[in-house]
Amino acid sequence: MSVDVMPPVRSQEEFAPRAVIPSQPAKSWAVGTLMATVPGSAHLAEQVLSAAATRASLSVTEVAKAMVAGSRGTPLPADVLRALDDSVQAARRPNTAPRRSGSYLMPTREDAGRALARFFDARVRLCAAPDDEEARRAVDDAVYTLCVLMAQPTPFAAVNEALQYTNA
Incomplete structure (x- = not known):
């Protein structure tokens, strides 16, 4: 004796996305998104989120x-x-402190251009995979390099300075 068994009918609710989002992946995703939005390091993104x-x-x-x-x-x-919006705008605001007086070395335009390209490449990788720790580290490294090269204290100011310096 054979009985045809139909699979149970599923409701639309079973196919809907789950409303429960685990807290740590959500925070990780938010930090990654803010790193690309500000732009800045993971530490800066966590400060913006906080x-x-x-x-x-x-x-x-x-x-x-x-x-x-x-x-x-x-x-x-x-x-x-x-x-x-307010927190991101505050993080993007350039530092209004006066520049250092005295002489200091500026990088070559090629070095600044390479650092900018490295930063933008890392940022694209992070946007594509916000949970990727390697992409996050790459953005942090690129931002740090730009800050040092351009003698700027914030990522936003360093990127702006490098863009102006290289005329990009």
Whole structure:
């Protein structure tokens, strides 16, 4: 005796994306995204994330989860969006401190161009795979190199200085 057994019918809810996002991968993804957005190091991105969480009166994990949900089509709450925008803009603001007086060596334009290319390549890799630790380290290394080469204290200022210096 044979009985044809039909597989159980699945509801639409079973196919919907899960709302529960583990906190550590969400934070890692958010830091990677902010590294590419600011642009800057992982440390700077964590500071931006922390500042946004403080401005929104939420935990870092809650802001990170909201960012991940936002990347999947769920609109960010207005307070989180405003806090992230303010924090990113604050991190992008160039340092207004006066430049060092005296003489110091400037890199060749070719060296500055190579450092910029390395930074932009690493940034593209990080955007493609935000959880990739190697890509994150590559961005950190490239940013550090630009900061040292251009004698600038912040990644944003170093990238701007290098772009102006190389006329890119």
